[in-house]
Amino acid sequence: MSETEQEFTETLTIPPPEEDLHHPMEQYLRMERLPHIWCSTCGIGTIITAFISGLQKSELDREKVAVVSGIGCSGRAAGYLRLDSFHSTHGRAIPFATGLALGNPDLKVAVISGDGDLVAIGGNHLIHAARRNINMTIVCINNFNYAMTGGQAGPTTPLEANASTAPYGCYEFPFNLPYLAESSGAVYVARWTALHIRRLTNAIAEALLKPGFSFIEVICPCTTLYARRNRLGDGLDLMRFYHDNAIIRHGADTREVDIGFQDRIIVGKFIDKEKPTFLEKRDQYLKSKLGEQFIPYKGPNDGH
Amino acid sequence: MKADPIGVATGSYYIDGDHACAEGAIAAGCRFLAGYPITPSTEVAERVAERFPKVGGMFIQMEDELASMAAVVGASWTGTKSMTVTSGPGFSLMMENLGLGAMMETPCVVVNVQRGGPSTGLPTLTGQADMMQARWGSHGDYEIIALSPNSPQECFDLTITAFNLSEQWRVPVLFMMDECVGHMTEKVVIPEPDEIEVLPRKYYQGDKESYRPFKFNGAADLAPMIKAGDGYFIHITGLTHDERGYPIINAEAQGKNVSHLVDKIRNNVEKISIFEEDCIDDADVVVVSYGISSRVALKAVEDARAKGIKVGTLRLVTVWPFPEGRIQQLAGKVKSFVVPEINMGQIVLEVERAAKGKAKAILVPHAGGWVHDPDDILAAIEEGAA
Ligand SMILES: Cc1ncc(C[n+]2csc(CCOP(=O)(O)OP(=O)(O)O)c2C)c(N)n1
Ligand code: SF4
Ligand SMILES: [Mg+2]
Numbered sequence: 210m211s212e213t214e215q216e217f218t219e220t221l222t223i224p225p226p227e228e229d230l231h232h233p234m235e236q237y238l239r240m241e242r243l244p245h246i247w248c249s250t251c252g253i254g255t256i257i258t259a260f261i262s263g264l265q266k267s268e269l270d271r272e273k274v275a276v277v278s279g280i281g282c283s284g285r286a287a288g289y290l291r292l293d294s295f296h297s298t299h300g301r302a303i304p305f306a307t308g309l310a311l312g313n314p315d316l317k318v319a320v321i322s323g324d325g326d327l328v329a330i331g332g333n334h335l336i337h338a339a340r341r342n343i344n345m346t347i348v349c350i351n352n353f354n355y356a357m358t359g360g361q362a363g364p365t366t367p368l369e370a371n372a373s374t375a376p377y378g379c380y381e382f383p384f385n386l387p388y389l390a391e392s393s394g395a396v397y398v399a400r401w402t403a404l405h406i407r408r409l410t411n412a413i414a415e416a417l418l419k420p421g422f423s424f425i426e427v428i429c430p431c432t433t434l435y436a437r438r439n440r441l442g443d444g445l446d447l448m449r450f451y452h453d454n455a456i457i458r459h460g461a462d463t464r465e466v467d468i469g470f471q472d473r474i475i476v477g478k479f480i481d482k483e484k485p486t487f488l489e490k491r492d493q494y495l496k497s498k499l500g501e502q503f504i505p506y507k508g509p510n511d512g513h
Numbered sequence: 514m515k516a517d518p519i520g521v522a523t524g525s526y527y528i529d530g531d532h533a534c535a536e537g538a539i540a541a542g543c544r545f546l547a548g549y550p551i552t553p554s555t556e557v558a559e560r561v562a563e564r565f566p567k568v569g570g571m572f573i574q575m576e577d578e579l580a581s582m583a584a585v586v587g588a589s590w591t592g593t594k595s596m597t598v599t600s601g602p603g604f605s606l607m608m609e610n611l612g613l614g615a616m617m618e619t620p621c622v623v624v625n626v627q628r629g630g631p632s633t634g635l636p637t638l639t640g641q642a643d644m645m646q647a648r649w650g651s652h653g654d655y656e657i658i659a660l661s662p663n664s665p666q667e668c669f670d671l672t673i674t675a676f677n678l679s680e681q682w683r684v685p686v687l688f689m690m691d692e693c694v695g696h697m698t699e700k701v702v703i704p705e706p707d708e709i710e711v712l713p714r715k716y717y718q719g720d721k722e723s724y725r726p727f728k729f730n731g732a733a734d735l736a737p738m739i740k741a742g743d744g745y746f747i748h749i750t751g752l753t754h755d756e757r758g759y760p761i762i763n764a765e766a767q768g769k770n771v772s773h774l775v776d777k778i779r780n781n782v783e784k785i786s787i788f789e790e791d792c793i794d795d796a797d798v799v800v801v802s803y804g805i806s807s808r809v810a811l812k813a814v815e816d817a818r819a820k821g822i823k824v825g826t827l828r829l830v831t832v833w834p835f836p837e838g839r840i841q842q843l844a845g846k847v848k849s850f851v852v853p854e855i856n857m858g859q860i861v862l863e864v865e866r867a868a869k870g871k872a873k874a875i876l877v878p879h880a881g882g883w884v885h886d887p888d889d890i891l892a893a894i895e896e897g898a899a
Binding site (some may be wrong): 241242263272273275277288292293294295296297298300301303304305306307308309311313314315333334337366385426494495499502504505506507508509 | 519520541543544545565566567568569571573575576577578579580581583584586587588589590591592593594595610613661738741742743744747748750751753759760777
């Protein structure tokens, strides 16, 4: 063994853990499922951390919080969280979550999934759940591509960015997600990046406590595919990019927050407004029409 | 357990199959329906939309059938009996999350009031051409239960059976009506609540740590369920999984998971199957039919008997799982089976497969839009007896 090799091996020798060494988030994670599938320097893990911190901060009873994911790298989130967690089909996380949220109105349902899942194949469900103001929180992990399947272009891939199915660069106009969410009826809309951990945590806590449809877009590095293909550097370079190019502008007009390729990223809390939820509106309306005949849905209920 | 009186509209009615199906669902304890309008099934959703607010149920009209089916699977995990209702084009869209329901072993009922296909086909006219789709429509290997009522009264009674079967076997149950039965108006008697047997969901009772949402033994003792929100922190996925519900991506796990999905039904066909037989004992020919075709066939059977042909009937009430064993037994005794169906030959293939060449299987096809001319069935009976 050469000297440098020896030195290297020595630095790698990790001291035996002390007896009571526990990860502070252990309770919230399915430790038996670790290690997770995400690449090192992928931003999804950071977002999971922010989600758990946000959930803790919200002080919601975690037994009454369910999480649903669709399919994708981001869609694996549900599988690692020690909550009632459901891993549905590609694009259908929101309707699945709608079933949970209406089936048990005491639940707060969070959907954590990717840009392709929520906005392309699931786009119709996104706008309709927002329109109805279903009580749920969406954490949309936007890594500008379809990562799980190998880096194809998606509905948020910026113009000119390269993707495996856009080998000469993307020539389709992308969605501006905060604008889409707001115009569809969301009562809370924010955008942060995987660098803005504290603000993202606060946003998640706030959104979880907000009755109705809340939407948080999180710009997330996909180092293995999107960043490599576009020669954007490694994880640290991406964090530096977010640091230098993210502009915090609370209350910004969502029409103006679209994202270009390697352009500035406007972040902040854009929308926070009051509107009755689907269930509030339904109960109040049916009561006004049916009077004593109306029996509110109390669920879970199998008729017994 | 007896039905909750609040959902049982006891009395004698003159209603169509769609309305009777809605009443059956409410009587069975269904309190969640997510659906999307489509002829000729819409009346089921309409009646539920009117009735649910008065019985404490939750109706939602979704943006499409993909969403409807996904919502139904989600809602079922909250402990509420859940259903959706559609017809051919919507049934196609539901296949994705029907597979999810099968994989997640989630009780729920999917009503398909069949119309003529393919594609938009005959929106207002009858068909029975989704029978193979019911069995094989979603990708991958799984088993399903499907029932086929032949009268409005059965639309009421068997919808309750469908919910009970779905709870018992933790499987989506397909209620394969056809436009004729759905839109046919007849007397329907809704009994007293204490005359209606409903199967409540089997819930786990025990310590939270040792709970397993699945039990892969392919037998009748399936894992009991829990409700989301009860603090079990379950994980349920459409990926291949183990008994904890955790994804495992290898051939061994696939073997256990998929064999279970298939075996829990295949090993229990006798317990699940419901069929009706008449004049079978000395029959040379047996007419095998289901849904509206079973009623049209009766005329042909009468005419054949008047001509001295020994013909019996076997009506499939549950079409899936197919009662292969019974057909096999009969194949050794009879000359032929006659299968009238409003499609170009679907269930006849099962009959033929089960008969293993010991008896002929004669199809009486119909492309849809109307029921058979009984004379066409009679001609097939005569051919089968010759
Ligand atoms: C119906 C269907 N179509 C396609 C796929 C393949 N698929 C799996 S993940 C995925 C894209 C995921 O992209 P995104 O939601 O952005 O998640 P990411 O992997 O980028 O986190 C696709 C197309 C699938 N699983 N199901
Ligand atoms: S492929 Fe991209 S999104 Fe997926 S885990 Fe790796 S870095 Fe993350
Ligand atoms: Mg993505």
